[in-house]
Amino acid sequence: MGWATPTLLMADDVSRIVDEITDRVRRRLDALKAGTEEPCTASPAKNGAPASEECAPSCFQCPNHDTCGTSLSVRNGLASRVSPDRLRTSQDIAPFIDHTLLKPEATRDEVLKLCEEARKYGFATVCVNAINVGTAARALHGSSVVPIAVVGFPLGATVASAKAFETREAVRCGAKEIDMVVNIGALKSKDYALVLHDIQAVVNAAKPVPVKVILETSQLTDDEKIVGCALSKSAGAAFVKTSTGFAKGGATAEDVALMRRIVGEDVGVKASGGVRSTEDAMKMFAAGANRIGASASIAIVMGTKSDSKY
Secondary structure: OOOOOOOOOOHHHHHHHHHHHHHHHHHHHHHHHHOOOOOOOOOOOHHHOOHHHOOOOOOOOOOOOOOHHHHHHHHOOOOOOOOHHHOOOHHHHHHHEEEEEOOOOOOHHHHHHHHHHHHHHOOOEEEEEHHHHHHHHHHHOOOOOEEEEEEOOOOOOOOHHHHHHHHHHHHHOOOOEEEEEOOHHHHHOOOHHHHHHHHHHHHHHHOOOOEEEEOOHHHOOHHHHHHHHHHHHHHOOOEEEOOOOOOOOOOOHHHHHHHHHHHOOOOEEEEEOOOOEHHHHHHHHHHOOOEEEEOOHHHHHHOOEOOOOO
């Protein structure tokens, strides 16, 4: 599924469209569980045309349209699934891990140590608070490890303009990926226009840097997760992500599988929060994740277990 976003949409239009998307996705998932239809054909097509030929340029339902962010993620291979054949040992997981340090009391020395560990073990990225991304970017210069900054973290309850400003500053300081927290309250209030605007503001401010949208799945119903994924994809996000690691619940294989079914193959899925061992990580990959966020990264690749929260 892919949706192209128009320049202007009234709030009522967005709510109507999202309700329709939620209903369509629900039917597809129910059909897939029942084994009666393929997920790409489970919803009725308009005007008798196959679902893949629907085109609605005035809304963001058309599967033939891709936004720049999701197109970028495909071109860069960010959304590619992780084949189990590539993960013969725990060390093979390293290139799919965002090595994470998000505690507010993190010191400069701890950030530098994080970067050193990422270089040593071959992690994909380091993920830090925006205030620390400049330090990380300088420490990682010349390596293949990518610096990530979180935005609107950990609550997501800031205005879109503030998130956009934080994003621009993070990119200016060297961030090569952005992990933003969705406006959870707006999503639960069904203020879908605000949620869409919030994500778009960050995606536009980050261009061409890819954006991950943190949904905080432990706080959402399944319908809210569906809508959050649909809006994230529509807004041009490169990934959807389960959790901040700061809420009472983290990633589950069930949530990862649901998110993967919603976003399809052209948007990545990041499992974060409570992934502490090789076994945990492998469950997330099997469910459809193609990136893991963890502070227990070394334990994961060494085949041990950590009591780290994130």
